[in-house]
Amino acid sequence: MAFGISVTIMFVILHLMPGDYITLYLEGIYVIAPPEVVLAYNQAYGLDRPLIDQYFSYFLGVLQGDWGYSLSYSRPVLDVISEKLVWTLVILLPATILSIIAGIAIGAYSGWRRGSKADVTLLNGMIFLRAIPSYWLALMILLVFAFYLDLFPLGGYVSLSALDTGIDLLDVMNHAALPIFTLFFFSVTGTYYLMRNSMLMTAGEDYIVTARAKGLDDMTILRQHALKNAMLPMVTRVALQCAGMLTGSIFVETIFSWPGIGMLTFEALQVRDLPLLQGILLMDTLIVIVANIGADMIYPFVDPRVEVGSDARA
Amino acid sequence: MIDRRKPGIILLCCAVFFLACCVPASAGVPGDADGDTLVSEGELSTAIQGYLNATYAGGSGGLDRAALSLAAHNTLNIPYGQVVAAVSSTKDLLQPAYIDAKGVPEGSLIYEGLVTRTRDKDHIGWLATSWEPSADGMTWTFHIPEGATWHDGEPVTASDVVFSYDYLKEKGLKNSGVLKHVTSVEPLDDTTVVYYCDCCMPLFPDILSTGPGVAIFPEHIWSIIENPAKQSDPEYIGSGPFKYVSSVSGDSYKMEAYGNYHGTLPYVDKVVRKLYSSQDAQILALKKGEVDYVYDLAPATARSLRGEKGIGVTQIPAGGKAYEVAFTCDVYPANITEFRQALSHAVNRNAMCMVIDSSATEPTDTVFLVPSLAGDQVNEDTNGLYDCDLEKAKTMLAGAGFTLKTEGGKNVLYGPDNMPVTITIPLGDKASINQVDEKIVQVLKEDWDAKLGIRITVENLQADSSAYKKRIGETAVHFDGMPGFFHDDISRLDNFQKSPRGHNYYHFDNATFNDLIDDLGNTMDAAQRQAIGDELQMILSEQVPCIPVCSMDSFDAYRSDRFAGFDALILEGGGDINIFSHIKPASTEVNR
Secondary structure (H helix, E strand, O other): OHHHHHHHHHHHHHHHOOOOHHHHHHHHHHOOOOHHHHHHHHHHOOOOOOHHHHHHHHHHHHHOOOOOEOOOOOOEHHHHHHHHHHHHHHHHHHHHHHHHHHHHHHHHHHHHOOOOHHHHHHHHHHHHHHHOOHHHHHHHHHHHHHHHOOOOOOOOOOOOOHHHHOOOHHHHHHHHHHHHHHHHHHHHHHHHHHHHHHHHHHHOOHHHHHHHHOOOOHHHHHHHHHHHHHOHHHHHHHHHHHHHHHHHOHHHHHHOOOOOHHHHHHHHHHHOOHHHHHHHHHHHHHHHHHHHHHHHHHHHHHOOOOOOOOOOOO | OOOOHHHHHHHHHHHHHHHHOOOOOOOOOOOHHHOOOOOOHHHHHHHHHHHHHHHHOOOOOOOOHHHHHHHHHHHOOOOOOEEEEEEOOHHHHOHHHHHHHOOOOOOOOOOEOOEEEOOOOOEEEOOOOEEEEOOOOOEEEEEOOOOOEOOOOOEOOHHHHHHHHHHHHHOOOHHHHHHOOEEEEEEEEOOEEEEEEOOOOOOHHHHHHOOOOOOEOOHHHHOOOOOOOOOOOOOOOOOOOEEEEEEEOOOEEEEEEOOOOOOOOOOOOEEEEEEOOOHHHHHHHHHHOOOOEEEEEOHHHHHHHOOOOOEEEEEEOOOOEEEEEEEOOOOOOOOOHHHHHHHOOOOOHHHHHHHHHOOOEEEOOOOOOOHHHHHHHOOHHHOOOOOOOHHHHHHHHHHOOOEEEEEOOEEEEEOOOOOEOEEEEEEOHHHHHHHHHHHHHHHHHHHHHOOOOOEEEEEEOOOOHHHHHHHOOOOOEEEEEEEHHHHOOHHHHHHHOOEOOEOOOOOOOOHHHHHHHHHHHOOOOHHHHHHHHHHHHHHHHHHOOEEEEEEEOEEEEEEOOOEEOHHHHHHHOOOHHHHHHHOEEOOHHHHO
């Protein structure tokens, strides 16, 4: 249902835009687009048909896996997105997993040690990290680690040797390291803040005081009682973070020339490839929906009090 | 107590992962003997020795090392080395896929059109060796070389040329529209082909070679491809100087010199295009030596590279955009010719160049054409007519019925309708790149607003190019920032013709001008064409539909310690196609 509404909204927005996007796109190629070429494009992409006809065929097409045709790639949108999505996941998954682990660990420690020197240092460090403009941070990481220290390549996902020897996993890892590192920095602060706040609230709960009164040691309280409860808000956060980072990786992918969804979005915007842009937004919507459903499904396992589909008032 | 070591251990694990990724990838620079960006002198000697053994049967005949190198590069024309060029977007990597989208770009190394256009507006043979029009300009005959072969060894024949035209038309490919006046293409023999047109086509080679040009494709490959929109040739078989070797999707692709090329064999053995999507990364890669050539640099970036060891910077005159203050000639007050004429003396080009970038711009003193590109096609009598002289502008405005008054210490210009003159200028589209339009407005306000009393308001439509395009037809003044090559030939003056399709960019409609453009399109004789061109420029100088401001240079940078020839080639007017075909490794003999 939500996806259907999204498809409709995308279509309406696209067609509410003033002007003729085919002409705009072609002006990027021809400078002055010949009317004959504009006509041929409109016919090829079915834009000469009635709007309602276009809507239904687009809607049905989306449901059947036909998400339209990219102007700049001359390929089906879904094919292009699928190819790029793989490369985005290559950097997104490790970065997300690392940032979640690190964010939870550091956030929990920081919250548990509220007011300590370690907490203050970590908190200020995270605030500083959060305040750095992401574009600048990515550029500085590139400059320091790839240019001056020469530890990593400056861009792409493989070395030129891949043109002769094929793609090598170690080579890809070497190229992926900096984008992962940068994405990690972008997202770890959010997880840290949430975990720290959650831990602060949990640490003041009665059952923690009771646990202390029972004489349990700090580690046991933290692990058995505080951490489990403080983790609850993290489930939703983690699910949405996965979805959000997909488009949030535009800067990282552009600076590191990583050919994923982020760079695809940037290119689609640059060349005004609206069918492709529309497909990317649809994919993002789909991932957010799936991530939310996933969070709902996981929640009962983390918190047995919650049951999917049950009415809390019953 | 919480175990304080745990967070530390987790951080340590992250660091270990990070450092593990630092391990350099398997080096494996492909076969040094085939050439790479670090080709040693020893490798070159080996290549030359092979030649000598074959030719002189074991003796150098007294030739020294430098002479041998010279022979290898210049006399024997052995392709050598690898140029890595940085590109900014994936679509620039996909040049071979242009059969459906775009025809063939001038810089394509794999595919060829029949002719290509050089920077000095000459047309040179690409696949064709020669060509000639009929007297009426309706028939064009092209000759392709005997012995030319596709990259898979099949011969290139006239039937491939015929097929390419038929295929474009039959499949309804998007680029077929540019050949709308071609009625048929017929082979005369294996190496001669004739294009029949339904009207006089004096600029037919231009149509074939620019905007973006029409490629010739191998019939034996493409005739079995039913749907070129969804299928392609995975081997990219073309007839150009380089043949496709391999590619990594979304990252890079590699070509090597085609040994049986029908034209001049390239000096460079291999060309690699590698994607670096940000210009910052491109520059770092150039400095680090990962790439040899970057193009379309911002002027400030190019300046920062000057003086860098091992890096050369090429400044291409008028290689960027040409800017102009354009009038909408049917909107008040720009509908008053005398008003436009007066304002032609109120545009301070030098000040505008200073504000935009004095080291990368050249004021345009003509009525439309850019002298460094159009050369002797510029009508000298129209040069310098739009001198900046505000007193002259004031006098001319007064003569046209405008009154300049001073109110509250400010100048206010009243029109013939006794209302203050206000001009709204929309900002956006091509002239807004790098805020050039805002810089032009800044200078105009100082003169038009403060001194001539014309109130200027600005409408920022940079985020909505559709709205901008609509708005420029409603406001008296707007800015234009088309590429410089749109100001390079008298044929470009058709921008000012009111065509059957409707208004031109300036809403300029002059019957004599329109007729002369028609005449130009039907005239084959170069001298007659120039005479018409002179007349057209004279009309523009009187009618002033636009006031040219300046042309901007473009900048490329390259590893001068590895390759030579970029400078000379670009500045002497070579076309894109020739760039990689003529770059030489910067070996000892070249440096001498």
